[in-house]
Amino acid sequence: MNKNLLSIAIILLAVAIIAVNVWNPQNKETNEESTDLAASESVTATEDVPGVDLSEVQEGKPAPDFELTTLAGETVKLSDYQGKKVILNFWATWCPPCKAEMPHMQNFYEENKDKGVEIVAVNLTDLDNGRSEIESFVKEYGLSFDIPLDEKGTIGTQYQAFTIPTSYVIDSNGIITQKIIGPMDENMMADLTESIQ
Incomplete structure (x- = not known):
């Protein structure tokens, strides 16, 4: 059985x-x-991030305004730069392409700051290694442009800075003309800003 x-x-x-x-x-x-x-x-x-409308950050649309505190302790708004061409950059100290890009940004800024061009380099502070690391980085690279701190990560998310560096070229009317993912050099920055008003 x-x-x-x-x-x-x-x-x-x-x-x-x-x-x-x-x-x-x-x-x-x-x-x-x-x-x-x-x-x-x-x-x-x-794409559906609470409190953030990712569809508003697109080429041809006005760059959404934001307010952050800079590394120097000043409060800045993106709208403060209206009337100037702006390279809005998102970066972190641990990012090798960001390290490669920063000397180019500083040189470009020094050559163009009196020509109506600004660089606003938003540090993704919530993803970075602390304020002292950011301060050391800025000192090491001799950066003199504004560095707002995105301590909560909301601006980086809103501007879709999921790969860094990510940059936006914004014309003097506050309209996004270009999104660039990856590092830029001085020639690229010059070409991008010369072609807009």
């Missing part, structure tokens, strides 16, 4: 394995489709 039960159990197990293997390839496409759907839904979900 035990041999019969064991034989029946083995046969049922073999039938179950065959049924799963025959049924699974048909279901595999459905699983892949649902995985793709879940992935696309997660991308959409990341």
Whole structure:
């Protein structure tokens, strides 16, 4: 009797394995489709950040205003720079491309600050290594442009600075003309700012 039960159990197990293997390839496409759907839904979900409208930060639209405190302790608004061309940059001290870009930004700023061009380099402070590290970085690179501190991370999120450095070129009317992901050099900054009003 035990041999019969064991034989029946083995046969049922073999039938179950065959049924799963025959049924699974048909279901595999459905699983892949649902995985793709879940992935696309997660991308959409990341675009819906509470309190932030990511659709307002686009080329051709006015740059959303914000207010932050600079490393020097002054309160600045992006709208304070209206009437000037602005390179709005998002960076952190630990970011190698940011380190490569900063000397170019400083040189460009020194050459163009009297020509109606500003650099506003927002430090993603909530992702960085502390205020003393930021101060050391600024001193080491001799940075003299404004460095607002995004201590809560809301401005970096609003401006979609998910890869850094991320920069926006804003014309004298406060309109976003270009978004650049990755480091820039002086020639690139000159080309981007010369082509706008």
